[in-house]
Amino acid sequence: MRNSDTVWVFGYGSLMWRPDFKYLNFGQASINGWSRRFWQGSTDHRGVPGAPGRVVTLVETPDACCGGMAYEIDRKVAVEAFGELDRREIQGYQRQTVQIQMSNRAINDGVVYIAMENNPHYLGDCGLPDIAVQIAQAAGPSGSNWDYVRRLGEALRDLDIVDKHVFEVEVQVARLVRGRYSEHH
DSSP states (O other), X not given: OOGGGEEEEXXXXXXXXXXXXXXXXXXXXXXXXXXXXXXXXXXXXXXXXTBOEEEEEEEEEEEEEEEEEEEEEEHHHHHHHHHXXXXXXXXXXXEEEEEEEETTSOEEEXXXXXXXXXXXXXXXXXXXXXXXXXXXXXXXXXXXXHHHHHHHHHHHHHTTOOOHHHHHHHXXXXXXXXXXXXXXX
């Protein structure tokens, strides 16, 4: 297949372990100039209205590199795939075109979903302790916010990707969840 017959999608959050669309090929990849942060609110998946969870978005960071997974989609099914992704990422995420660097050093133009600061669910940075408390308490239709953080941490470790922000949030939330569990047992 020629490159123009396909489109690439970069996943840096739950798309890393649950793509939920048909793809031809996938691989570890990264994008430059972006950092992954738990700054997007979620009332549709990992929280509820009035008690939002926090999920990752990308924040422009000039010298950063964000590792994740890239999925190659046949253009014949791209409309269907993007329809599913648009529904999944409906709460504040927008498609952006980026250059995706594959682990074999090939560079592909692709699409990534980013929640920008101007969306109504954007929570921004309130410091790691407060982010951790909010995540430890949140749950929504897709499960607990803690489960999302844990699965993201596992996906990153499986790919040998070091993400200090994610791992620090994971450690703090784990401490809070363990403390809450031990208080009740």
